[in-house]
Amino acid sequence: MEGSIISSGVAIGWPSNSDYLVPWDTETKFGSTYDFFDAGTSTTRLVIPTGVTNVEIFQCAAADGFGATGVDSRWVLMKNGADYMVEQVDNQQWAPHSLRTGVITVTPGDYFQFEYRTYGGTGDCQETATRMVVVVNPMSHLLGALHAVATTDISITGDTSPVWGTPDIDNLSTQYSTTEFEAPTDALFAVVSSNGSIITPSSGWTNIKSYKNGTVVGAALRDNQSTPSAGILTPIPVTAGDLLKVTYFRSGATLDGSETHINIEWYG
Amino acid sequence: MSLLLFQVGMGAAGSGASGSLTPLAWESWSRAAALNASSSGTSVLWDTAGATSGGGMRDGTNTDRFNVPTGASFAVVSFKAQCSAGSTGDVTANIKVNGTTVRTFKHWGQYWGPFRAEGVIPVSSGDYITFEVVPTATYALYVGQNITSCSVRVF
Numbered sequence: 001m002e003g004s005i006i007s008s009g010v011a012i013g014w015p016s017n018s019d020y021l022v023p024w025d026t027e028t029k030f031g032s033t034y035d036f037f038d039a040g041t042s043t044t045r046l047v048i049p050t051g052v053t054n055v056e057i058f059q060c061a062a063a064d065g066f067g068a069t070g071v072d073s074r075w076v077l078m079k080n081g082a083d084y085m086v087e088q089v090d091n092q093q094w095a096p097h098s099l100r101t102g103v104i105t106v107t108p109g110d111y112f113q114f115e116y117r118t119y120g121g122t123g124d125c126q127e128t129a130t131r132m133v134v135v136v137n138p139m140s141h142l143l144g145a146l147h148a149v150a151t152t153d154i155s156i157t158g159d160t161s162p163v164w165g166t167p168d169i170d171n172l173s174t175q176y177s178t179t180e181f182e183a184p185t186d187a188l189f190a191v192v193s194s195n196g197s198i199i200t201p202s203s204g205w206t207n208i209k210s211y212k213n214g215t216v217v218g219a220a221l222r223d224n225q226s227t228p229s230a231g232i233l234t235p236i237p238v239t240a241g242d243l244l245k246v247t248y249f250r251s252g253a254t255l256d257g258s259e260t261h262i263n264i265e266w267y268g
Numbered sequence: 269m270s271l272l273l274f275q276v277g278m279g280a281a282g283s284g285a286s287g288s289l290t291p292l293a294w295e296s297w298s299r300a301a302a303l304n305a306s307s308s309g310t311s312v313l314w315d316t317a318g319a320t321s322g323g324g325m326r327d328g329t330n331t332d333r334f335n336v337p338t339g340a341s342f343a344v345v346s347f348k349a350q351c352s353a354g355s356t357g358d359v360t361a362n363i364k365v366n367g368t369t370v371r372t373f374k375h376w377g378q379y380w381g382p383f384r385a386e387g388v389i390p391v392s393s394g395d396y397i398t399f400e401v402v403p404t405a406t407y408a409l410y411v412g413q414n415i416t417s418c419s420v421r422v423f
Contacts, residue, residue: 054319088350099348099384102318145342169342231385261387263386
């Protein structure tokens with residue numbers, strides 16, 4: 001398993017009504033000797049090194065502090081200076097954002113950047129959620145996968161873990177409890193995704209968090225609409241025995257168990 | 269600005285963990301030509317291939333379908349789409365297997381989206397996977413730039 005996480009160690013202040021290439025300062029490698037980031041060359045570029053031909057790229061961020069009215073924004077993954085994947089989020093106070101490219105072919109020297117374009121107020125980025133992740137040859141390193149559905153509807157009180165039933169996919173037997181899942185031997189990296197639906201939608205915000213060993217490693221915030229469904233996507237390095245879980249928070253709401261899922265891909 | 273560089277994990281470049289699964293096939297597709305999504309539900313037709321290995325899953329006749337090959341037990345899929353800006357409306361994104369919804373993501377009260385759906389889903393030989401958008405009124409889907417795109421990996 002080979003790859004890197006490119007992140008920023010400082011909070012990022014989003015500008016107003018402008019395009020902003022996100023600068024990075026840290027590369028964290030997992031099982032890899034490849035260098036994807038060189039701050040001496042460019043602080044905004046993830047560059048494909050020699051020997052790498054297939055990757056999957058994740059881009060994750062969440063913004064905070066846009067004020068009561070919300071803003072419209074675009075979150076753009078750029079390849080070699082041109083738009084490659086685009087997500088647009090409208091009228092959000094907090095703009096959750098995460099995308100994955102799927103497996104793509106690349107050539108050495110290709111570079112990827114994360115550009116934020118806003119059409120309204122300014123805000124700050126959540127440090128824990130903002131990063132680019134590159135996984136090398138992901139099609140060759142999947143150890144196993146998990147999928148489970150919540151067993152019952154759950155009234156949400158604070159950050160609440162769904163109670164998961166017996167998985168219909170779990171070839172590595174990673175279910176640790178009804179709320180947590182344990183990284184298996186050899187696992188170096190996990191992709192956690194979860195989505196849930198609210199039974200009676202109403203205006204308000206939904207916050208989904210992902211955790212490793214009790215510490216928040218990802219967040220997805222969606223606000224200023226009656227959205228009954230929201231999802232989180234978190235790529236995260238792991239070691240054997242790490243415990244992963246997700247929680248949901250929406251004031252006074254009840255999760256529809258039959259429409260609340262968790263998926264984990266284990267790579268090693 | 270400082271550069272911090274450190275390594276996590278025990279593997280070496282070029283190595284893979286023992287026991288890793290070999291996908292039977294994986295394909296990435298996007299939509300380049302104009303396409304409207306209607307309130308009765310529109311299954312996205314895929315017209316532009318991305319990276320592919322062991323391909324042949326996307327059906328040549330019903331171009332919204334990915335046919336599951338022999339020996340498969342589960343698929344790792346992701347799907348995203350967006351509607352062109354219009355009046356405020358609701359949109360649901362669905363992943364379907366053999367025409368039955370297995371994952372649904374409901375986005376209400378937005379102009380654009382994005383409308384994502386993803387997951388690990390059980391499949392078996394002979395199944396087909398499709399991706400559906402259901403808006404409250406007819407909207408044009410954004411196309412190009414991988415805005416409306418999908419990835420299917422079958423194990």
